Amino acid sequence: MGKMKPLLYNVDKLKEYFRHIECAAIYGAGDYGKTLIDYLIFAGEKEKILGIIVTKRKDADHNYKGMEILEAADFFETHRNCSVIIAASLEHWDAMEETVLSKGASYRIMTQELYTDMQRKMDGREKTVYQGLDFLLAGFEKCGTTSLYAALKKIPAIYLSDKKESHYFSWFHMVEGAREKLIAAYFDNIRKGQIVGMIEPTFWASAKEIHAEFGGTIRLLFLVRNPVDAVFSYFKMANRLGEGNLLEAYRRSGGRFHVSMFDEYFSGLIAQEPEIFQYDYWMESFLKEYPHEQVNVILFEDLIQNPNEQLHEILKYIGVCEEREFTELPIVNEGNFVMADSEGYELAGRKFMLFRERDLLDAEEKSKKERECLEVQKLYAKAEKIYGVKMTDRQRTQLCEHFDGSVRRLEKLLGRDLTELWF
Structure with a gap:
């Protein structure tokens, strides 16, 4: 076991570190690096920023906030044995750490927790306590909910937790004081005047629980996508998370991935939850609890094709006025691969x-x-991973047949023909 890494978990640790050094280079010019620089400027420490460095400048801007961004190799030619803060996500730490150590520099590593803490400290608006939920996205998985979360999270008038999902209804009945724990963990940084929301794509089977827990006045959002594509994407996600009970299927195919594994996976999935990705079934359950005007269904395909129009419709629905133009939807959770063996x-x-x-x-x-x-x-x-895995024509045909009745019923609920868009 190697030694523990010198991590900075919060602003207090960052301040303590800066008290003991004359200056530091920021290694990283992505979101982490820029947020760190923004905070140091905010905290009056700009003079202590020795420089901004990256491994290869072609992957970054040439300057930020008036400071030139240099390649690490060039920077360390004239700044050996200096202090460095590595500001990047976890998967880049080892390579960046190796570069820093090879130059004899002392260093610290910025964590996700420090990133979040700095963002909170820079928000000068008055904090307020949780007084209830204004809107909730309650479904569906693999339909672009993480991208929507990323887009809405950037809007100051909206409060969303730094943690996208609480999975509250999977644990609330097992934990004493569950509601108080939810509020403490997910609603601890609301600013006065913000619209408060949750993005919980796994809540699609919890209409009664949502009404009981969050009341009857919240506005509900649902993102839906061609269920054939959604369920195959769900399968690939389960694979790369090591879920889905696929080990026997791997063994039967000689230890290697084969797309035929999806057949067994899907059979098990609908045996466990027959109405999985049958959006109309779950919409009906919510419409028994909430009036139509409080249930808004957005098609993932529409959101991708017309992000500006669709996002402004969503904002209007939840009560937010936002003038900015949305030229594209943030692309997150791409993960288009499966484990090869x-x-x-x-x-x-x-x-x-x-x-x-x-x-x-x-x-x-x-x-x-x-x-x-x-x-x-x-x-x-x-x-080893396999990218771009696609279902066979046979599998697509079978899935279309399986979901056809559900899609036709959804069309009636939405008052829209989905034949051209889906099938």
């Missing part, structure tokens, strides 16, 4: 569980878990 699939499951355990720990305990997480992350990055 059973060893990679098992590793994916180990990684998923390990990172989930880490996320439940406090900052000090996380630091102890970081090395193990990094080792698994490196193995996962090296594991």
Whole structure:
């Protein structure tokens, strides 16, 4: 086991570090690096920023906030043995750390927790307590909900938790004081005047629970997508998370991935939840609890083709006036791959569980878990993957037949023909 990494988990640790150094270079010019620089300027520490460096400048802008961005190799020619803060996501840490150590520099590493803490400290608006939910996206998975979350999260008038999903209804009945724990963990940074929302794509089967927990006045959103594409995407996600009970299927195909594994996966999925991705079924359950005007269904395909129009419609619906133009929807969770073999699939499951355990720990305990997480992350990055996997024509035809009745019923609910857009 290697030594623990020198991590900065919050603003207090960052301030303490800066008290003991004359200046530091910021290694990273992406979102992490720019947020760190913004915070240091906000905190009156701009004079201590020695420079902004990147591994290869072709991957970055040439300057930020009037400061030139230099390649690490060029920077360290004249600045050896300096202090550096690595400002990048976890998967880049090892390579950047190796570069810094090779130049004899001392360093610290910025974490996701510090990133969030800095953003909060720079928000000068008055904080307020949670007084109820204004809107909730309650479905559906693999329909672009993470991209919508990313778009809405950038709008100051909207409050969304830094953690996209709480999975509240999977644990609230097992935890004493569950509602108070939810509020403390997910609604702790609301600013006065914000519209408060949740993005919970797994809530599609919880209409009664939502009404009981969040009341009858909230505005509901649902993102739907061609269910044939959604369920196959769901299968690929399960694969790269090491879920879906696919190990036997790997073994039967000689330890290698084969698209025929989807057939067995889908059979098991509908045996467990017959109405999975049958949007009309779940819409009807919500319409028993809420009036039509409080249930808004958005098609993923429309959102991709016309992001500006669709996002402004969503904002109008939830009560937010926003003048900005949305030229495109943020692309996140692309992950268009599956694990090529059973060893990679098992590793994916180990990684998923390990990172989930880490996320439940406090900052000090996380630091102890970081090395193990990094080792698994490196193995996962090296594991063979197959990209661009597509279902067969036979599978697509069978799925179209399976979902046809549901899609036709959804058309009646929406008052829209989906034949050309879906099937």
